Amino acid sequence: MNRNNIFIHIALALVLILVAAFAGQLSRWRKQLKTNVRIVPAAEKKQPTSAEEIALSETRSFGRPEVLVKFKSGVSRATIESLTSRFNDRIEDNIENVAGLESIDDLDNADAGTVAAQYGAMPEVEYAEPNYDIELDEVDNPLVPILPHDPQFNDQWALANSGQRGGKQGADISATLAWAKTTGSEDVVVAVLDSGVDYTHEDLAGNMWVRPSEMDPYHDEELGTVDDLNGYNAIDGNSDPMDENGHGTHCAGIIGAEGENDLGIAGVNWKVQIMPLKFMNAGGFGTTKDAIEAINYVIDRKKAGVNVRIISASWGSTQKSRALEDVIRKAYENDILFVAAAGNASTNNDRSPHYPSSYDVPNVISVAALDRHDQLASFSNYGAKSVAIAAPGKEILSTWLGNQYEEKSGTSMATPVISGVAALILAENPRMSVDDLRKRMMDSTDPIVALKGKTVSGGRINAQKALK
Amino acid sequence: MSINKDGAVQNARTDLAKRLNIDPADVKERSVEDSDFPDMSLGAAEDGEMSGQMITPGWRIRLEANGQTFEYRADKNQVRLYKYKGKNYRI
Numbered sequence: 413m414n415r416n417n418i419f420i421h422i423a424l425a426l427v428l429i430l431v432a433a434f435a436g437q438l439s440r441w442r443k444q445l446k447t448n449v450r451i452v453p454a455a456e457k458k459q460p461t462s463a464e465e466i467a468l469s470e471t472r473s474f475g476r477p478e479v480l481v482k483f484k485s486g487v488s489r490a491t492i493e494s495l496t497s498r499f500n501d502r503i504e505d506n507i508e509n510v511a512g513l514e515s516i517d518d519l520d521n522a523d524a525g526t527v528a529a530q531y532g533a534m535p536e537v538e539y540a541e542p543n544y545d546i547e548l549d550e551v552d553n554p555l556v557p558i559l560p561h562d563p564q565f566n567d568q569w570a571l572a573n574s575g576q577r578g579g580k581q582g583a584d585i586s587a588t589l590a591w592a593k594t595t596g597s598e599d600v601v602v603a604v605l606d607s608g609v610d611y612t613h614e615d616l617a618g619n620m621w622v623r624p625s626e627m628d629p630y631h632d633e634e635l636g637t638v639d640d641l642n643g644y645n646a647i648d649g650n651s652d653p654m655d656e657n658g659h660g661t662h663c664a665g666i667i668g669a670e671g672e673n674d675l676g677i678a679g680v681n682w683k684v685q686i687m688p689l690k691f692m693n694a695g696g697f698g699t700t701k702d703a704i705e706a707i708n709y710v711i712d713r714k715k716a717g718v719n720v721r722i723i724s725a726s727w728g729s730t731q732k733s734r735a736l737e738d739v740i741r742k743a744y745e746n747d748i749l750f751v752a753a754a755g756n757a758s759t760n761n762d763r764s765p766h767y768p769s770s771y772d773v774p775n776v777i778s779v780a781a782l783d784r785h786d787q788l789a790s791f792s793n794y795g796a797k798s799v800a801i802a803a804p805g806k807e808i809l810s811t812w813l814g815n816q817y818e819e820k821s822g823t824s825m826a827t828p829v830i831s832g833v834a835a836l837i838l839a840e841n842p843r844m845s846v847d848d849l850r851k852r853m854m855d856s857t858d859p860i861v862a863l864k865g866k867t868v869s870g871g872r873i874n875a876q877k878a879l880k
Numbered sequence: 881m882s883i884n885k886d887g888a889v890q891n892a893r894t895d896l897a898k899r900l901n902i903d904p905a906d907v908k909e910r911s912v913e914d915s916d917f918p919d920m921s922l923g924a925a926e927d928g929e930m931s932g933q934m935i936t937p938g939w940r941i942r943l944e945a946n947g948q949t950f951e952y953r954a955d956k957n958q959v960r961l962y963k964y965k966g967k968n969y970r971i
Contacts, residue, residue, distance in 0.1 A: 695920065
């Protein structure tokens with residue numbers, strides 16, 4: 413090796429050392445950035461100052477709201493300008509490299525999430541989302557609201573109450589923050605014990621339970637073998653739980669209408685398995701005996717290996733049945749939560765019990781209904797000792813027969829909200845016992861003044877808290 | 881089959897006349913008003929019956945016969961006699 417070669421090799425070695433050192437520093441910087449980065453809506457930059465502002469809901473924005481809207485290809489500039497001016501918005505910037513992507517200012521200071529949902533619902537829009545700033549922070553990542561693009565989501569005040577139709581902003585179950593942790597799991601099965609479910613509804617079909625091919629069909633000593641591929645009909649003792657009323661389909665949609673599928677609404681769970689059970693007829697009523705048969709079916713399927721952990725029961729009467737109580741207790745022994753409507757007679761269940769919600773069985777959780785103003789719904793039963801919890805239950809939009817959507821009211825509608833939150837908890841905590849699940853629900857409420865002395869928990873369920 | 885308001889009133893009159901063993905013409909219609917009932921058995925559940933806890937629109941029908949007033953409740957799916965001799969009946 414001559415002297416020139418030695419110098420070349422030394423120079424190369426120095427360059428390599430410098431490159432390695434620089435790469436190491438880059439890696440440290442990147443790591444630091446990952447640790448400290450947090451994503452916040454741009455509108456959150458200006459922090460709330462008054463108590464009233466602080467009390468506003470999690471999706472409320474402060475300062476200038478911004479949304480990023482991607483219009484579909486072919487939508488003209490004139491149309492975009494017309495749409496934005498109709499909402500008193502201003503196009504702030506055009507993102508040149510993504511055709512149709514616009515940054516839009518809302519001049520009315522409306523909530524960025526609401527504005528995004530409004531744009532997202534337009535047929536001309538491919539998607540819309542709040543404009544998130546990425547900034548360095550010393551704290552852990554806060555949850556960022558997740559807003560689905562289901563076109564009627566903005567009407568689902570129970571999930572995200574932005575004050576639509578004069579409601580109280582934030583009077584909701586904080587679903588959008590809960591979804592930052594989980595949107596549900598297809599491993600969780602919720603039995604909707606009702607008038608059946610329209611399992612062909614386009615917003616439900618993908619979340620319907622189907623008996624696994626390796627599992628034996630249901631066998632009953634009196635009925636023989638029932639091919640329960642799609643659920644169970646206790647009225648006729650057969651395998652078709654098709655809803656002829658609409659009530660069960662409505663409840664099913666609240667629990668688990670498919671989320672982010674560009675159709676209708678989003679359920680509390682975007683992904684879940686709904687096991688349809690029919691014991692109420694086209695009129696919306698049924699017999700205690702058929703309810704018992706259907707619960708017996710659920711327990712059988714649980715024992716056969718189906719991960720059915722929740723029975724949602726949006727029904728009842730003032731008549732006590734020891735047999736019904738016994739089968740619900742049997743469900744408890746099989747680790748199944750029983751969520752029951754408190755009733756709609758505006759009465760105190762402590763004095764005039766309503767069943768099955770008033771059974772003193774550890775897996776029963778009785779549900780009262782709230783309106784969009786965080787008031788106990790005028791029709792709702794209550795009970796400081798006997799009604800456990802409250803959830804939105806008035807003017808609730810959900811799925812209906814024939815691929816339709818309707819608004820309905822009742823503790824029937826509040827019940828599946830609670831069932832849905834229970835399913836979210838199980839999605840995150842699959843092995844949680846029914847006792848712990850019920851306790852988690854009771855510990856996960858927002859105190860509501862109107863519920864003081866009216867329910868055991870005195871609060872409205874908060875799905876985000878439930879996923880702590 | 882879906883029931884309308886007139887059909888519900890007619891069913892109620894026929895039922896009451898039969899129960900009281902009188903001529904339907906002797907059953908007087910006192911009032912028929914739209915009403916929201918607390919549940920899907922129209923707040924008039926029969927023994928052993930459970931119903932969806934959804935507010936249900938329908939009609940409150942008050943009929944008069946033999947000097948007494950009788951209340952029927954109806955919606956598009958059903959007609960019920962409310963608290964007749966202390967019990968509810970779906971007709």
